[in-house]
Amino acid sequence: MANTRDLFSLPAGPADLCFDKNEFMKKTFSVDEFLHENRNAGSLEIIRDDLGIYLKVLRSAMIELINQDYADFVDLSANLIGLDQQISGIGAPLEKLREEVLTMREALQGTMKSISDCLDQKKALRTYKKSLQSLGKVQQALVKLDNLLSPMDGREHDINPILLERAALESIQLQFNIKFCGEFLNEEQMRRSESMKNNLLMQMKEYFLKTLEQKNIDGMERCLRIYCTLDETRTAEEVFKHEIVSPYMNRVVSESSLQNSPQGLTGIYNQILDFISLNMKSLLTLTKKNGKVKGFNFIINSFWTEVERRMETNMSSIFAPGNPESFYQKYKCTLEFLERIEQIIEDSAEIAYFKAHPQYKSFQVRWNLPVYFQIRFQEIGSNLEKACSREIDAIRFTSQQIGASQFNLITFSIALTCISNCWQEGIYLPQLFHRFVKFTLQLLSRATTWIDTAITFNPPLQTDSPEPLLRLKLLATLFSDVTNLSKKIPNIITLIIQKAPPVLALTAQKLDELFFDNRSALSAKLNRLQTLIVQELVQISIPHIKQVSDIPRLYRKTNREVPSKCCPYMEQLIQPSRNFQERYSAMVGDEQLKEFLGNVYRSLxxxxYQAVDEVLISVQKTEESLRRLKNLRDRNANPITTATFPNSGSISTDRTSMSDDDKIRLQIQVDVIYYVQEIERLGLARGEIEKLHELVLLTEKATKIKIGNNQQTPEQV
Structure with missing residues (x-):
């Protein structure tokens, strides 16, 4: 960039231009960027004027440059005179050279083509020679095969395995040479070749069946080796399948055999497996992984394919899922049957091949497990749905036995039973593990949803107990059952882990994450039930607090004795909480009961406190009004004696001279003391209840009587 600027330096312009002239020399110069960078230098009119000024400078510089180099321009045009003639003189020799090169190229291409044709001809001759040699060998092999197989064509002669081996080797040579005969091989020779091969395979089949019948292990091994030599292992498997396996399975695997079998499907499977021990023991010994002959798989390609085909066509009734109990037994029996086949196979690679076999997959698909699960889903789910749809029987509900370790409502008991049924023997199948886990979560969720329905249930007034008490008992029962249901979740998780297939390697932590939503939902229901129980207890007790306002009416101008015991309304205020503790402590537990009562008494x-404060303020106002009225009367009657009026703001120790207002204050304090004692008797500490300490101080301030934690009554003071 610097060299370019040195060679082509722009002429200097006026110093007051609003832009830098060097910007025009940048390779990345852009009009938009130029205007954007100089937008603050001046208006568009100023930029236009400055560009016009600099354009004039550039034009002047261009004219000066042309004037300076005018002589060079003139010399350049003079030097070009006669250049065309010089170029024409050079062109003629070059054209001649070009023609000579093309001639040489054509000559070389002709020579190369001749050589290539000769090589192709030589290659064809070699191919013909090889084909003729192969044709001769084919003719010799046909003659030799005919001589080897002819003695074994007659039924009166025993098949000679040595001749079979030699014939097999000749057959291989024959097939090898046929590939190179090409067009020289005629149809007659091809027909003879196929006939020879079929004849050889037919005699191999007879010899193979004979060795199987005689249980001649050496002959069987020799025959299998010959099949391997011929690369006809599948042919041997097909022979065994059609001649040995098929007749046996046609007799054993049928609907009539299934109905007549004393052991049912298990008996059929036992007969099928007996075939292996009776007819395949020697074959398996020879062809297994550590056997003497490789390349055969009679269990899968001969035995299993025929068994599976027969079961699909002749015993299709076993796949019907209409009767889930029968389907379960048949499927479990089938799984044991397949496991026993896998034990016979032994080799893990062959077991994997067995499970990947198309007929194995087809056999598994025939067992309609989704339909079976749907039937079980309807059976189990309908039981819980019926229980959730059933109304709570208030009469039986009030008379049923309550306990902390059992479910008190049948809905929760049925829900837990349904969950257990999902995993019990006779219903659960490991192949449907994921479906049963989801079903378990759904059952638990349905029971959780039913709690809202139970909460909104209003017990009818058909019993001796009033509706609020029935309502309270229902809420307490629900709270106990929901708590127990939450405690059952770890047991459910343990049960699922025990039933899970080992390949999943499930842990309690993984399953616990699945139950997180259910735990949260149950926890939310427990919080709601706790709030409702507290509200019920508070609503039952609050109406009695209003009787605090009746205390002034009991003592004012009634000449009643000095109060020494609490008012009857206090007993009515405490009684609901006391009854709740006596009836439901075993159900909800001591810790939870303490939390309930704590919330109740915080609200009460x-x-x-508000009621007592209002009464004391009212009493004080009334007392001050009476005092002003009495002072006014005494001042008018006898001004001298007005100063001897006792101060009624404190309780007199002379009980005969205690005013009605003092009795009112003392009665309130006696009630408060009883209230505090009952709270502590219920197991609650005084500091746990908000406003309780302020209530005690309020009454002490009003009566001027200090009561300690031993809760002495004013009578004792």
Whole structure:
């Protein structure tokens, strides 16, 4: 970039231009970027004027440059005179050279083509020679094969395995040479070749069946080796399949055999497996992984393919899922049958090949497991759905036995039974593990959803117990059962892990994550039930707090004795919580009961404090009004004696001179003391209840009587 600027330096322009002239020399110069960078230098009119000024400078510089180099321009045109003639003089020799090169190229190509034709002819001659030699060998092999197989054509002669081996070798040589005969091989020779091969395979078949019948292991081994030599292993497997396996399975595998079998499908499978021990033991010994002959798989290609085909065509009734109990037994029996076949195969690679076989997959698909699961889903799910749809019987509900270790509502018991049924023997299949896990989550979720229905249930007034108590008992029962259901989840997880297929390698942590939503939902239901129980207890007790406002009416101008015991409404205020503790402590547990009662008394204490505060303020206002009225009367009657009026703001120790307002204050304090004692008797600490300490201080301030933690009554003071 620097060299370009040195060679082509722009002429200097006026110093007051609003742009830098060097920007025009940049390779990346852009009009848009130029305007964008100089937008703050001035308006468009200023930029236009400056560009016009600099354009004039450039034009002047261009004219000066042309004037300076004018002589060079003139010399350049003079030097070009006569250049065309010089070029024409050089062109003629070059054209001649070009023609000579083309002639030489054509000569070389002709020579190369001649050589290539000669090589192709030589190659063809070699091919013909080889084909003729192969044809001769084919003719010799046909004659030799005919001589070897002719003595064995007659039924009166025993098949000679040595001749079979020699014939097999000749057959291989024959097939090899036929490939190179090409067009020299005629149809007659091809027909003879096929006939010889078929004749050889037919005699091989007879010899193979004979060795199987005689259980001649040496002959069997020799025959299998000959089949391997001929590369006809599948032919040997087909011979064994059609001649040995098929007749036996046609007799054993049928609907009539299934119906007449004392052991049912198990008996059929036992007969099928007996075939292996009776007819295939020697073959398996020779062809297994450590056997003497390789390349055969009679279990899969001969035995299994025929068994599976017969079962699909002759015993299709076993696949019907209409009766789930029968389907389960047949499928479990089939799995054991397949496992026993795998044990016979032994080799892991062959077992994998067995499971990947198309007929194995087809056999597995015939067992309609999704339909079986759907039937089980409807059976089990309908039981829970019926229980959830059934209304709660208030009469039986109120009389049923309550316990902390069992479900008190039948819906939860049925839900847990349904979950257990999913995994019990006779229903659960490992192949449907993922479906049964999902079903378990659905059952648990349905039971959780039913809780909302149970909460909204209003017990009818057909029993001796009032509706609020029935409602409270229902909520407590629900809370106990939901708590127990939450505690059952770890047991459900353990059960699922025990039933899970080993290949999944499930852990409790993985399954616990699946049950997270169910745990959260149950926890939310428990919180809601706790809130409703507290609300019910508070609603039952709050109406009695209103009787605090009746205390002034009991003592004002009634000449009642000094209060020494609490008012009856206090007993009514405490009784619902006391009854709840006595009836449901075993159901909800001591810790949870303490939390319930704590929330109840926090709410009650707040309302009680407000009621007491209102009464004390009202009493104080009334007392001050009476005092002003009495002072006014005494001042008018006898001004001298007004100063001897006792201060009614404190309780007099002389009980005969205690005012009605003092009795009211003292009664409130006695009630508060009883209230605190009952709270502590229920197992709650005074510091756990908000506003309770302020309530005690409020009554102490009103009566001027200090009560300690031993809760002495004002009578004792």
């Amino acid at each position: 204490t707040l309302h009680y």
